[in-house]
Amino acid sequence: MASPIFLASGHLVAIGGAEDRTSNLEILKKVFVLAPEGNQEVAVIATASGIPDQILPEYEAAFSRLGASQVHSLGIRDRQEAADAETVHLIEQSGIIFFTGGDQLRLTNVLGGSPVLKAIRERLRAGAVVAGTSAGAAAMPSTMIYNGAAADALRKGAVNMTFGLDFIEGLIIDSHFLERGRFTRLMEVGASNPEHLGVGLGEDAGVIIHPHGILEAIGPGHVILIDSRELASSNIAELAMGEPVSVEHMILHALVSGQGYDVEARRYLVPHELGAILAESR
Amino acid sequence: MASPIFLASGHLVAIGGAEDRTSNLEILKKVFVLAPEGNQEVAVIATASGIPDQILPEYEAAFSRLGASQVHSLGIRDRQEAADAETVHLIEQSGIIFFTGGDQLRLTNVLGGSPVLKAIRERLRAGAVVAGTSAGAAAMPSTMIYNGAAADALRKGAVNMTFGLDFIEGLIIDSHFLERGRFTRLMEVGASNPEHLGVGLGEDAGVIIHPHGILEAIGPGHVILIDSRELASSNIAELAMGEPVSVEHMILHALVSGQGYDVEARRYLVPHELGAILAESR
Numbered sequence: 001m002a003s004p005i006f007l008a009s010g011h012l013v014a015i016g017g018a019e020d021r022t023s024n025l026e027i028l029k030k031v032f033v034l035a036p037e038g039n040q041e042v043a044v045i046a047t048a049s050g051i052p053d054q055i056l057p058e059y060e061a062a063f064s065r066l067g068a069s070q071v072h073s074l075g076i077r078d079r080q081e082a083a084d085a086e087t088v089h090l091i092e093q094s095g096i097i098f099f100t101g102g103d104q105l106r107l108t109n110v111l112g113g114s115p116v117l118k119a120i121r122e123r124l125r126a127g128a129v130v131a132g133t134s135a136g137a138a139a140m141p142s143t144m145i146y147n148g149a150a151a152d153a154l155r156k157g158a159v160n161m162t163f164g165l166d167f168i169e170g171l172i173i174d175s176h177f178l179e180r181g182r183f184t185r186l187m188e189v190g191a192s193n194p195e196h197l198g199v200g201l202g203e204d205a206g207v208i209i210h211p212h213g214i215l216e217a218i219g220p221g222h223v224i225l226i227d228s229r230e231l232a233s234s235n236i237a238e239l240a241m242g243e244p245v246s247v248e249h250m251i252l253h254a255l256v257s258g259q260g261y262d263v264e265a266r267r268y269l270v271p272h273e274l275g276a277i278l279a280e281s282r
Numbered sequence: 283m284a285s286p287i288f289l290a291s292g293h294l295v296a297i298g299g300a301e302d303r304t305s306n307l308e309i310l311k312k313v314f315v316l317a318p319e320g321n322q323e324v325a326v327i328a329t330a331s332g333i334p335d336q337i338l339p340e341y342e343a344a345f346s347r348l349g350a351s352q353v354h355s356l357g358i359r360d361r362q363e364a365a366d367a368e369t370v371h372l373i374e375q376s377g378i379i380f381f382t383g384g385d386q387l388r389l390t391n392v393l394g395g396s397p398v399l400k401a402i403r404e405r406l407r408a409g410a411v412v413a414g415t416s417a418g419a420a421a422m423p424s425t426m427i428y429n430g431a432a433a434d435a436l437r438k439g440a441v442n443m444t445f446g447l448d449f450i451e452g453l454i455i456d457s458h459f460l461e462r463g464r465f466t467r468l469m470e471v472g473a474s475n476p477e478h479l480g481v482g483l484g485e486d487a488g489v490i491i492h493p494h495g496i497l498e499a500i501g502p503g504h505v506i507l508i509d510s511r512e513l514a515s516s517n518i519a520e521l522a523m524g525e526p527v528s529v530e531h532m533i534l535h536a537l538v539s540g541q542g543y544d545v546e547a548r549r550y551l552v553p554h555e556l557g558a559i560l561a562e563s564r
Contacts, residue, residue, distance in 0.1 A: 151460060151485075152460040152461060154504055154536055181462065181463010181465065182463070184460055202434055220526065221526065222466075222526055232550065233550075233552065244502065244536075246537060247534070247535060249533060249534075250534040250535075251533060252469070252532040252533070254527065254528055255528060256517065256527070259528055268531065
């Protein structure tokens with residue numbers, strides 16, 4: 001593979017949660033315009049959610065307002081439903097596939113290895129946009145966080161991780177990031193393995209992950225990046241479980257709408273640099 | 283002045299709040315042993331606190347257990363009391379001066395420019411240890427934070443600052459830092475002026491600020507440092523109030539007990555480096 005880290009050829013959009021669904025739809029609009037030409041059919045997957053009957057109509061209304069030709073509301077509550085041929089068929093038709101929030105462990109537990117998930121990966125490779133908010137964003141990479149100590153997660157073992165939906169490699173995504181003060185979660189992860197970029201999404205903020213791992217911040221909120229590649233030292237390997245982890249030298253960025261980042265090159269992109277790179281790759 | 287940034291010739295100890303006051307007293311013990319030789323008299327100042335009658339006996343008991351020859355419990359509720367000759371006299375006798383938590387604005391509002399504050403600065407210059415927890419830590423530098431948006435403080439104007447007690451320059455201190463997810467507060471401050479080091483103290487954690495600006499982490503918790511000196515870019519000057527601030531390149535460290543940092547050189551010190559530097563300066 002030319003670029004082993006980034007699997008997507010379509011676009012991924014990871015959203016930090018609590019995005020506007022009823023007013024200006026700033027972020028959902030950005031998702032919608034990434035749909036492949038001539039296909040404005042949307043599949044909304046509420047597997048993560050504990051309240052799918054409440055959340056699905058909200059997204060149905062929002063995407064309809066944006067001009068969707070059809071919105072398929074998919075609860076997908078269990079592994080039987082994740083193997084349902086009709087559901088797979090609806091995914092195969094859709095240009096936009098959207099994951100709601102909820103519990104990311106429910107998402108992977110229900111969808112992992114399923115025909116529905118395989119169909120979504122196939123759609124992504126074929127150029128569809130796959131978007132997700134909160135749990136739906138956290139689950140996108142090959143590895144995800146599904147739990148962490150609320151107060152001080154910079155303690156050995158305080159963050160629980162497992163396999164994600166594997167739409168992208170090379171980064172880890174956390175949501176509600178500023179609002180719930182989750183910096184220590186990504187610091188803990190970065191100390192455990194400095195190779196992967198930490199992406200912390202604020203509420204009503206998101207990143208478009210363009211092919212080749214170019215991130216573009218969208219929405220009124222913040223995207224925080226924690227880059228541990230130049231980590232100079234950490235005591236993590238010497239500690240007992242629960243003991244406080246030290247960290248020498250991580251790099252911290254805060255992106256706002258229009259700014260970007262090249263994950264592979266670890267390069268911050270101001271708006272005109274991002275614009276030039278995206279124009280070039282078109 | 284040889285070292286314009288660091289005013290203290292005695293020791294400062296800044297504590298993140300909620301330090302153990304009844305069990306092992308790990309942090310208070312560290313404060314106590316820094317007392318100048320032959321003077322184990324302690325003054326506890328509860329000006330910041332809304333519940334001085336509850337908090338003062340706790341510190342009196344703790345410092346008595348540690349071997350204090352006397353503990354002076356000083357409420358100092360208003361500017362009249364901050365000018366009281368007897369109180370000034372008790373400060374002048376004390377080898378340890380300790381500020382409780384509460385509201386740092388009450389602390390500066392009551393003590394700013396007062397005879398009591400002048401006496402404390404004089405004691406510090408003469409080699410006493412001045413310690414403070416929570417509000418008592420935040421108020422120590424020449425500039426302090428006294429309020430900030432809880433969720434996302436990385437917005438122009440979201441952090442309120444004013445003059446502190448001016449025991450030290452060159453850094454800004456925030457407390458309850460990991461527990462209340464305050465990273466964005468110090469990022470906002472760092473974007474507004476990258477010169478000053480951001481020191482975020484976790485609960486039951488602290489730093490000893492040795493002369494010449496050598497920090498030593500103490501306690502079971504974390505000390506987070508946010509170093510903005512190499513800030514590459516930020517949009518802060520272009521924004522309207524309340525708009526989200528971008529940040530390109532801040533450096534992040536997490537210190538645990540026994541690790542240190544040279545503020546002037548911006549150098550992380552692993553335990554043996556810290557030990558060598560402290561031994562040399564004795």
